[in-house]
Amino acid sequence: MYCSHRRNVTKTATIIAIATGLLPTLCANQAGVERQPNVVLIYIDDLGYGDLGCYGCDDIPTPNIDKLAAEGVRCTASYITNPPCCPSRCALMMGQYGQRFGKYGMSRGLPIPEDRPTLARFLTDQGYATGQIGKWDIGTRRQGPLKVGFTEVAKNPPRKTYTKEELARAPKALRKQIDGKGGMSKYFCINEDGETVWLTDYDGDLMVNFIGRHKADPFFLYWSPEAVHSFSTEAPTRLTGRTTAAPRRQKLAGAIVSVDDQVGKLIDALHKHKLRENTLVIFTSDNGANGGEGGTSTPYSGGKGQGTQKEGWVRVPTILSMPGLLPEGKQYDGLIANFDFYSTITSLTSRKIPDHCDGVDLVPYLTGDQRGDAHEYLFWLNSQPDDAVRRHLIAVRWHDWRLYRKYDKDPWQLFDLKSDPREEKDLAVKHPNVVTQLASQHTAWSKTLVPVGKVPHISAAAPIIPSGHGWALASGKKQGRGRK
Numbered sequence: 001m002y003c004s005h006r007r008n009v010t011k012t013a014t015i016i017a018i019a020t021g022l023l024p025t026l027c028a029n030q031a032g033v034e035r036q037p038n039v040v041l042i043y044i045d046d047l048g049y050g051d052l053g054c055y056g057c058d059d060i061p062t063p064n065i066d067k068l069a070a071e072g073v074r075c076t077a078s079y080i081t082n083p084p085c086c087p088s089r090c091a092l093m094m095g096q097y098g099q100r101f102g103k104y105g106m107s108r109g110l111p112i113p114e115d116r117p118t119l120a121r122f123l124t125d126q127g128y129a130t131g132q133i134g135k136w137d138i139g140t141r142r143q144g145p146l147k148v149g150f151t152e153v154a155k156n157p158p159r160k161t162y163t164k165e166e167l168a169r170a171p172k173a174l175r176k177q178i179d180g181k182g183g184m185s186k187y188f189c190i191n192e193d194g195e196t197v198w199l200t201d202y203d204g205d206l207m208v209n210f211i212g213r214h215k216a217d218p219f220f221l222y223w224s225p226e227a228v229h230s231f232s233t234e235a236p237t238r239l240t241g242r243t244t245a246a247p248r249r250q251k252l253a254g255a256i257v258s259v260d261d262q263v264g265k266l267i268d269a270l271h272k273h274k275l276r277e278n279t280l281v282i283f284t285s286d287n288g289a290n291g292g293e294g295g296t297s298t299p300y301s302g303g304k305g306q307g308t309q310k311e312g313w314v315r316v317p318t319i320l321s322m323p324g325l326l327p328e329g330k331q332y333d334g335l336i337a338n339f340d341f342y343s344t345i346t347s348l349t350s351r352k353i354p355d356h357c358d359g360v361d362l363v364p365y366l367t368g369d370q371r372g373d374a375h376e377y378l379f380w381l382n383s384q385p386d387d388a389v390r391r392h393l394i395a396v397r398w399h400d401w402r403l404y405r406k407y408d409k410d411p412w413q414l415f416d417l418k419s420d421p422r423e424e425k426d427l428a429v430k431h432p433n434v435v436t437q438l439a440s441q442h443t444a445w446s447k448t449l450v451p452v453g454k455v456p457h458i459s460a461a462a463p464i465i466p467s468g469h470g471w472a473l474a475s476g477k478k479q480g481r482g483r484k
Contacts, residue, residue, distance in 0.1 A: 036128070036218035037322070038279040039345050040207075040266060043092065043222070044259060045085060045135060045229035047317060048289020050298030051256055055317050057296075059245045060253045064264035065319070068283055072321025073330045073366045077397075079337045079378055080314050083287040084304060084391065086137045088338065089224070092286075093118045093138055093148075095342025096358040097379070102453025105384025105391060109455045112139040112148065116356040119342045120220065121149030126350050129219040131210045131471070133203050135226055136464055140456065144464035146474045150222075154206045155468040160188035160196050174233045187226065187234045187255075192469045198236065200227045200255070204262030208269045210471075215273040218349070224286075225262075228255040230293050249294020277324030280348060282341055285316040301422040308390050309406055310423055314380065320344075326366050334365055334373040335397055373399075377438075379445045380404070384452060396438040403428075403438040412439060 049055055053062045054069040082091040082098035086108045091098045094112055098104070101113045112118065120130045132145040133154040145153045162183050167175050178185065187199045203225050210221055235254030245253035263283065270276040289295030289303040289312060297303050302310020318336070320326060325348075343359035346352060353361065364370035380395035395404035400418040405411065412435050414428040428435050466472040 035278070036126070036349055037325075038219050038221075038275060039123075039349065040221045040223070040279060040281045041341060041345075042263070042266075042281070042283045043089070043224040044283075044285045045224070045226060046287065046290045046295065046304055047228055047256070047259075047285035048295040048297045048303060049300060049312065049315050049317050050296040051252075051289060052317050054319070056298065059249075060243050060256050062256065062260040064260045064267065065283060068263060068267065068281060068321045069319045069329075071323055071328050072281070072319055072326050073332050075318040075320070075336055076331060076333045077335050077373075078284060078316055078318035079335065079397065080285075080287050080316055081337050081339070081378055081380055083308070083314055083382070083393075085135075085229075085286050088286040089136075089138050092338045092341065093120070094356075095119060095339050095346075095354070096356055097339065097449070099381055099449040100356075100358070102450050104452050105382050105387030107384055107387070107453060107455055108137070109140055109458065110453045111456065112143060117354065118148045119345065120145065120222070122342075122346055122354065123220045123349065124149050124151055127218065128349070129214040129217050130222075131214075131219065132222045132224075133206050133210070134224040135229075136224070140458045141460035141464060142458055146472060151474045152210075152471045153465055154203070154210075155470055155472055156463070156465045157189040157191065157199070157202060157469055158467065159199075160185040160190060171233070174231075177231050177233055185234060186231060198239075198258060200225055200258040200262060204265040207262065207266050211266075211269045211273060211275070215275060220345070223262075225259065227259050228252060228290075228293075228295075230290055232293055245294070249296075252290075252293040252295055277322070280320065280322040280325070280345070282318070282320050284318040284338065284341075288313040288316060299421045300417075301424075305390070309393055309395075309404060311402060311417060311421070313393075314395075320362065320366060325363065327368070330366070330368075332366055335375045335378055336362060336365075337375065337378055340374060377441050377445070379442055381442075381446060381449070383408075394442070396442045398438055398441070401434055401438065403435060403442075414438075 051057050051060060052065055054066040054074055080088045082088055086106055087098045087103050090103055090112055103110055124130045130150045131152045132150045136145055162178050188196050189199045189202055191197050191202060207223055232251040232255040235251045239254030239257045240250045242257050243253035270279050287304055289297045291303045292305050297312025300311040300315055301307060302312035340359035340362050343353045343357045344362045347361040360374050362374055365374050378397040380393050382391050382393040392406050400416050402415045402417050403412055412428050413426045414431060414435055415423040416427060
């Protein structure tokens with residue numbers, strides 16, 4: 001039920017590519033010994049389509065992310081079909097539409113299914129070292145990363161506590177936000193040496209640590225930082241001063257600069273250990289820009305908070321880079337979704353895609369061996385009855401067309417995103433055949449889904465991610481080399 005004809009065609013193309021040597025899944029190291037490719041998946045929180053240099057941004061310097069794009073493929077029609085953060089991450093880790101397991105909205109705490117493997121579980125079973133750093137927000141309180149397949153997870157470091165004197169000197173907006181957190185910082189943490197450091201920098205050091213400890217083994221690293229989720233008010237001048245952003249978005253800009261710094265650390269570490277060509281790096285976002293902090297989805301309209309029915313909430317920047325496999329400096333304009341990363345990674349690492357997946361292997365599309373859109377249609381159905389009204393969305397994407405409405409009772413609106421990226425001219429009356437075609441496709445897709453899931457009441461004695469420094473390990477695993 002979960003597998004489309006188009007995905008099966010892509011699977012066949014992948015098998016042919018492997019057989020003809022176009023899609024290597026094993027790469028030779030310097031000693032001539034073949035090893036499986038590594039994967040780093042970077043999932044930024046609330047990063048807008050228009051907030052990176054390689055996507056046209058001119059007031060926030062992102063040289064490392066731009067270089068990643070120059071050494072790989074920049075995707076221009078990459079989508080989150082289950083926004084926002086929690087459902088987006090669940091769909092990512094399961095490799096399928098969240099509605100396949102009852103997730104039609106935020107529904108935080110809804111279990112992810114245990115009758116099909118998470119991406120981490122699949123790779124761990126293939127012999128990979130699998131590590132997670134940062135925000136989780138997936139499944140129930142008993143489905144933390146170590147319970148669903150990761151072999152190790154970075155512990156949650158203690159946060160800085162502001163003194164009364166510091167709060168008295170702080171700007172009013174920051175003081176209000178910190179008061180709401182009981183005096184605890186969001187983005188300043190305490191490292192092993194007792195020093196106060198920026199959390200995103202701390203994460204970057206952990207990425208370097210993980211790679212150094214697993215340089216001789218195939219590894220999968222999932223970094224999902226708190227950045228650049230609001231509030232970014234704490235961003236220090238050493239970061240904001242490197243941008244030319246206007247005051248309204250200067251703090252967000254500083255947070256993005258810090259993310260870019262960590263991408264630089266990552267790439268340097270891969271080069272240091274001679275792993276760059278054998279490592280697939282995927283960089284993307286969990287949903288569109290937060291306009292409340294000055295984020296932008298340019299040239300599209302909408303985003304997080306206000307405008308969640310618009311393109312800017314669901315189209316995100318996405319880069320895939322692996323110099324040993326993918327072309328460099330290429331742009332791919334076909335329709336893709338975040339659940340494609342699961343299929344792409346499993347195909348690359350094991351030559352197979354689990355049957356439950358809705359995604360396709362993107363490699364043949366990115367290399368040009370397969371032409372056109374990776375998906376003919378993509379669908380949205382954010383219709384959880386008790387979810388925030390602003391997040392309700394019913395939509396279809398096909399070629400340049402976008403059909404959407406907020407509720408079933410509403411009339412469909414149709415837009416040509418090529419000529420009207422800001423969705424200002426409704427063409428539904430002018431093109432009724434397109435409306436009928438896309439609406440019927442959405443109806444047919446909806447019939448393959450399960451009912452809305454019910455969030456269970458689950459309490460857990462232990463935190464989802466353990467507190468402290470270093471790494472927590474899955475039971476039966478031993479700490480590798482490197483700092484604990």
